[in-house]
Amino acid sequence: MRSDFPILKKVAYLDNAATTQKPIQVIEAVKEFYTDSCANIHRGVYSLSEEATNKYEDARKKVAGFIKAEDDEVIFTKGTTESLNLLSYCLYPMIKGDEIVLTELEHHANIVPWQQMAKRHNLRIKYIKLKDDFTLDYEDAKSKITVKTAIVSFAHVSNAIGTINDVKMLCNLAKQNNAISIVDAAQSALCYPIDVKALGCDFLAFSGHKMFAPTGIGVLYGKVELLNKMPPFNTGGDMIKHVSFEDAEFQGSPLRFEAGTPNIAGAIGLGVAVDYISSHSHDICENCGGLRKYCIDSLNKLGDINLYCPENGASIISFNIGKAHPHDVASLLNDHDVCVRAGHHCAMPLMGKLGVPGTVRVSLACYNNKEDIDRLIEGLKHVKEIFK
Amino acid sequence: MSAEDMYRENILELYNEPLNFGELGDATHKHHEYNPLCGDDITMQVIIEDDIVKDVKFNGKGCAISIAAASLVTDSVKGKKVEDVLSMKSSDVIELLGIEIASVRLKCALIGLEALQKAIRRE
Structure with a gap:
């Protein structure tokens, strides 16, 4: 399936809740x-x-x-x-x-x-x-x-x-x-x-x-x-x-x-x-759930992460890392060719309720893989070094 | 350019310990600026006497770039004539920061100056 989306060779695209790539x-x-x-x-x-x-x-x-x-x-x-x-x-x-x-x-x-x-x-x-x-x-x-x-x-x-x-x-x-x-x-x-x-x-x-x-x-x-x-x-x-x-x-x-x-x-x-x-419905259901867990586990292992998502949620994972502002995180992840969304996600009242100006949001689609998540984690390690 | 180039030590220091951060109880001019795209939220408070910026403080929430820029801008305008502050441009802020700013982050760098100028113009 991944080969149907040529752009995925270039970037770890983790902003699928904003828009997906096109096959x-x-x-x-x-x-x-x-x-x-x-x-x-x-x-x-x-x-x-x-x-x-x-x-x-x-x-x-x-x-x-x-x-x-x-x-x-x-x-x-x-x-x-x-x-x-x-x-x-x-x-x-x-x-x-x-x-x-x-x-x-x-x-x-x-x-x-x-x-x-x-x-x-x-x-x-x-x-x-x-x-x-x-x-x-x-x-x-x-x-x-x-x-x-x-x-x-x-x-x-x-x-x-x-x-x-x-x-x-x-x-x-x-x-x-x-x-x-x-x-x-x-x-x-x-x-x-x-x-x-x-x-x-x-x-x-x-x-x-x-x-x-x-x-x-x-x-x-x-x-x-x-x-x-x-x-x-x-x-x-x-x-x-x-x-x-x-x-x-x-x-x-x-x-x-x-x-x-x-x-x-x-x-x-x-x-x-x-x-x-x-025609890909099986992959779509199978992949996202497993990858969500892998992503959340990897984030927790990294440490200093505040997660804003329910235990059993969709493949949309919101978090903040240490003292770093979500926008700074997203800018630095871009250095690693990792595309994530940062900000209030057009849900300002919800962010107010959560008491944060915004979050970093990773949103997965069925074409994402573990390597994409690994690149995210590598990028976040870099963020942690800078905002230590 | 890479984003890493923006996060020099001085920028991060200003983010962790901003200059002129807090409240000015006797401010003569005040403005709250909000960037709905990223959530940067800066309130500028200024004391102006005889067309001179006597004191200025800001508070709010923002990314490292916006907080560092607001710190440097507020520090640079104390004692300046109001007309000189009003004529400051984006290039002045970038010079103060001493880093290259990616175009998608320019708004972050400029929110402090924008709030300050609007406060002075009482917008």
Whole structure:
């Protein structure tokens, strides 16, 4: 698998929660679209346009199969951020209750859109607490998700500390209280098989670029009966049934939410990425868990490490080392061609709660190996020498 | 260049024991600057009398580069005319640091000067 990602010869790439590298199969598919079948979709009557349309819609089918949804429940967006913003703008007519329940470990993309929605419609936001062991307090969840709750939105996997949340349980709590459940699957879509029906969520969002696809393409899954009742987000071409000088009638899902020419090449790339992940699913599950343990054990052996991650988490490992600031650590690791993220990971409220300005974050993908971790540790030894 | 070149002994000393670090109770000018990209967080407090910087202190949290730079900048402006402090540029900070700064870390080096100039301009 590693040979499909030529860039890995150059660096120990450990910033996969930010974006993953792309396999040559995806890069080729994007290139092939622009070289051989570039045309706009859903409109042209010539063969080239038909070919482009088929490729785009095939990608939708692949994604739908990947998350066990129906084709018309898969909307292509720019990414998780846009998917969540879309919901924050379009859900208001669908909700009962006036409280939005989030968790303390959310990414800004799953906080700020709701803060804005709350301001527009005079709603309140409540946060499910994080416990000292870096897992969610489900007792707190039970007390906060009530009949007053309109929306429950939460990450499947925390991008900052790797906590894996109990999606089924939270969706079920939402359902019992007639609230809408939304899952931010940005960090889980690559590593954890997703079955939207089994999870019981109303909506689920993820980004292509964190799962081997190009940037600028993402997905919003929604139950079709909800999507078809929601007002549109962007309006314009392709999403209408009929337009007069006075008014317009809209398409149903998914076109209803895909105004304008979409990222066709990106969607095709995502379709290929989904095939790639499905054909390597065994390696994906096997490798990450073992490597996470190897990484945490190596960090503990090195000493002077403060870990910020739960015992059983995803392959996202947050830590600080001695007195060194995360940014200095990341700069010095770059000398060793080790790519890690340093900072607040777009989770400022969570960092405030942890009492740190930021952390160093190592996030693994299935193509990483022990040598990558060994290079990280060598680099950290160097950091320790400098900041002794 | 390698990052290691940035972490000279003097920079690390200033990180461990910053100059002019603390509170100025009677500050006439104050500014809090935050870099949302990396979390550097610096509050500059200045006493200005007759257009002269009489005293200056800073506090906050930041990386070695930002803390060392804020130390050196505050030390260099005491007794200086306000207009001279306002005309200081990034090149002056880099000269004070005496190291080459990778472009991705330039913001760290400059946050102290930025906070100081904003404090003086009362932004």
